[in-house]
Amino acid sequence: MSDMEVHGSCSDRFSAVQDEFADSLRGGADVGASVAVFLDADDAPVRTHSPRTCYWGGRGGSLVVNDFDARMTFAYVMNQMTHLGLTDPRGRKLLQAACKALTP
Numbered sequence: 467m468s469d470m471e472v473h474g475s476c477s478d479r480f481s482a483v484q485d486e487f488a489d490s491l492r493g494g495a496d497v498g499a500s501v502a503v504f505l506d507a508d509d510a511p512v513r514t515h516s517p518r519t520c521y522w523g524g525r526g527g528s529l530v531v532n533d534f535d536a537r538m539t540f541a542y543v544m545n546q547m548t549h550l551g552l553t554d555p556r557g558r559k560l561l562q563a564a565c566k567a568l569t570p
Contacts, residue, residue: 470498512558514565527554531561536568 470491476484480503487501502522512521516535523529526547531540542557 470496474500512561514561515569523557527557529557529561533565536565538564538568540564 472484472488472491483501483503487499490496491499512519512523512529512531514531514533514536516533518534519531520534521529521531524543526544527550528543529541532538533540540561542560544554544556548554
Protein backbone atom coordinates (compact mmCIF):
# COMPACT_ATOMS: atom_id res chain seq x y z
CA MET A 467 0.00 0.00 0.00
CA SER A 468 1.11 3.51 -0.78
CA ASP A 469 0.73 6.60 1.39
CA MET A 470 0.16 8.80 -1.67
CA GLU A 471 -1.97 11.88 -0.99
CA VAL A 472 -4.79 13.27 -3.14
CA HIS A 473 -4.80 17.04 -3.65
CA GLY A 474 -7.17 19.38 -5.44
CA SER A 475 -10.79 20.34 -5.25
CA CYS A 476 -13.86 18.19 -5.68
CA SER A 477 -17.56 18.98 -5.69
CA ASP A 478 -19.54 16.92 -3.19
CA ARG A 479 -21.51 15.30 -6.01
CA PHE A 480 -18.26 13.75 -7.32
CA SER A 481 -16.95 12.59 -3.95
CA ALA A 482 -17.34 8.92 -5.00
CA VAL A 483 -14.96 9.61 -7.92
CA GLN A 484 -12.45 11.18 -5.54
CA ASP A 485 -12.73 8.21 -3.17
CA GLU A 486 -12.19 5.67 -5.98
CA PHE A 487 -9.21 7.67 -7.24
CA ALA A 488 -7.65 7.75 -3.78
CA ASP A 489 -8.21 3.99 -3.38
CA SER A 490 -6.57 3.39 -6.77
CA LEU A 491 -3.51 5.41 -5.78
CA ARG A 492 -3.23 3.69 -2.42
CA GLY A 493 -3.05 0.37 -4.26
CA GLY A 494 0.55 1.24 -5.13
CA ALA A 495 0.44 0.53 -8.89
CA ASP A 496 0.86 4.21 -9.77
CA VAL A 497 3.59 6.65 -8.80
CA GLY A 498 1.35 9.57 -9.71
CA ALA A 499 -1.82 10.24 -11.62
CA SER A 500 -4.59 12.75 -12.04
CA VAL A 501 -8.26 12.76 -12.84
CA ALA A 502 -10.45 15.67 -13.90
CA VAL A 503 -14.17 16.12 -14.41
CA PHE A 504 -15.34 19.39 -15.91
CA LEU A 505 -18.91 20.54 -16.31
CA ASP A 506 -20.03 23.32 -18.63
CA ALA A 507 -19.53 26.57 -16.77
CA ASP A 508 -19.15 30.23 -17.64
CA ASP A 509 -15.59 30.19 -16.33
CA ALA A 510 -14.50 27.00 -18.13
CA PRO A 511 -10.93 27.46 -19.42
CA VAL A 512 -11.71 25.74 -22.75
CA ARG A 513 -14.53 26.67 -25.12
CA THR A 514 -15.77 25.29 -28.43
CA HIS A 515 -19.01 25.93 -30.28
CA SER A 516 -20.53 22.79 -28.77
CA PRO A 517 -21.76 22.20 -25.23
CA ARG A 518 -20.95 18.50 -25.84
CA THR A 519 -17.23 19.00 -25.38
CA CYS A 520 -14.85 17.40 -22.93
CA TYR A 521 -11.22 18.29 -22.40
CA TRP A 522 -8.07 17.58 -20.48
CA GLY A 523 -5.37 20.10 -19.68
CA GLY A 524 -1.98 19.31 -18.30
CA ARG A 525 -0.05 21.47 -15.88
CA GLY A 526 2.53 22.41 -18.49
CA GLY A 527 0.02 23.49 -21.15
CA SER A 528 -0.85 20.26 -22.94
CA LEU A 529 -4.45 20.09 -24.08
CA VAL A 530 -6.82 17.41 -25.40
CA VAL A 531 -10.34 18.36 -26.51
CA ASN A 532 -13.14 16.11 -27.75
CA ASP A 533 -15.98 17.98 -29.47
CA PHE A 534 -18.63 15.35 -30.03
CA ASP A 535 -20.90 17.48 -32.24
CA ALA A 536 -18.04 18.46 -34.55
CA ARG A 537 -16.68 14.89 -34.42
CA MET A 538 -13.28 16.39 -33.68
CA THR A 539 -10.52 15.43 -31.30
CA PHE A 540 -7.76 18.00 -30.82
CA ALA A 541 -4.50 17.26 -29.03
CA TYR A 542 -1.56 19.53 -28.27
CA VAL A 543 1.54 18.45 -26.36
CA MET A 544 4.34 20.95 -26.05
CA ASN A 545 8.03 20.23 -25.76
CA GLN A 546 8.66 23.03 -23.29
CA MET A 547 6.52 23.46 -20.21
CA THR A 548 5.40 26.76 -18.78
CA HIS A 549 3.91 27.62 -15.42
CA LEU A 550 0.67 28.78 -17.07
CA GLY A 551 -1.19 25.43 -17.27
CA LEU A 552 -4.64 25.80 -18.84
CA THR A 553 -4.09 29.54 -19.19
CA ASP A 554 -1.17 28.87 -21.57
CA PRO A 555 -2.24 30.48 -24.87
CA ARG A 556 -0.32 28.10 -27.16
CA GLY A 557 -2.78 25.21 -27.12
CA ARG A 558 -5.84 27.45 -26.94
CA LYS A 559 -4.80 29.43 -30.03
CA LEU A 560 -4.32 26.20 -31.98
CA LEU A 561 -7.72 24.96 -30.75
CA GLN A 562 -9.37 28.20 -31.83
CA ALA A 563 -7.83 27.86 -35.30
CA ALA A 564 -9.04 24.25 -35.56
CA CYS A 565 -12.58 25.26 -34.51
CA LYS A 566 -12.56 28.12 -37.00
CA ALA A 567 -11.58 25.69 -39.77
CA LEU A 568 -14.74 23.68 -39.00
CA THR A 569 -17.02 26.71 -39.15
CA PRO A 570 -18.74 27.07 -42.54
